[in-house]
Amino acid sequence: xxxxxxxxxxxxxxxxxxxxxxxxxxxxxxxxxxxxxxxxxxxxxxxxxxxxxxxxxxxxxxxxxxxxxxxxxxxxxxxxxxxxxxxxxxxxxxxxxxxxxxxxxxxxxxxxxxxxxxxxxxxx
Numbered sequence: 001x002x003x004x005x006x007x008x009x010x011x012x013x014x015x016x017x018x019x020x021x022x023x024x025x026x027x028x029x030x031x032x033x034x035x036x037x038x039x040x041x042x043x044x045x046x047x048x049x050x051x052x053x054x055x056x057x058x059x060x061x062x063x064x065x066x067x068x069x070x071x072x073x074x075x076x077x078x079x080x081x082x083x084x085x086x087x088x089x090x091x092x093x094x095x096x097x098x099x100x101x102x103x104x105x106x107x108x109x110x111x112x113x114x115x116x117x118x119x120x121x122x123x124x
Contacts, residue, residue: 029057029072031079031098031106034122037062041122053119067096 035041036051053062060067060083067085070093074080078099085092095111098119106119 029055029069029079031055031100032057035106035119036122037108037117037119039120041120043123047122 032055034043035053035055036047037053039048039051041047050063053060058069060069065085065087067083069081069083071082072079075097078097080095080097082095083093085094097109097111099107099109101107104121106121107116108119109116
């Protein structure tokens with residue numbers, strides 16, 4: 001009886017942890033969606049193509065090129081990603097950081113601080 005009680009309590013704890021924190025998977029990435037950079041997204045088809053950014057769990061697509069997400073980790077409110085980008089000038093490997101802001105935008109910056117943008121989520 002005592003062992004079955006421990007098993008039940010342990011099972012309930014695991015279920016509660018999954019419900020509260022969500023079931024983690026390799027594809028979990030809270031920034032998945034369509035954005036525009038440095039200008040609010042209208043989402044009505046009139047947004048400039050040069051401003052559009054699409055983020056999936058595997059890649060980031062923008063006017064600059066396609067970046068494959070090789071690794072990602074959470075650091076407080078920020079999400080860091082190690083990426084390999086296919087750019088017009090050739091491939092580039094680097095690190096970028098996304099930081100969600102209270103106004104529902106996402107600050108984007110590369111590790112060398114050579115590029116910074118504010119991403120605006122587009123309406124669904």
